Amino acid sequence: MMECCGCEKARLKMAINHQSRCDPFYNCAKQPVNNGYVGELRIIRTMGVDTGFDMTNNGPHLFDAVRIFGGDEEWI
Structure with a gap:
């Protein structure tokens, strides 16, 4: 993830x-x-x-729900 690289460079932690x-x-x-x-x-x-922030607000929870039910991806 590009965000992780940016956090490493800035010496920040992402949760x-x-x-x-x-x-x-x-x-x-x-x-x-x-x-x-x-x-x-x-x-x-x-x-x-759709709240106008769907991908940043609700999107991660929907992707997590997919992983909860479907398991972790084997490839991307």
């Missing part, structure tokens, strides 16, 4: 707050996916409310 991983709703909803109850996961679609 990403993905609190959804501790949310009981996400953990409960994830169980049927993990145990195969819903079948093979083939696509994940997210939707958010």
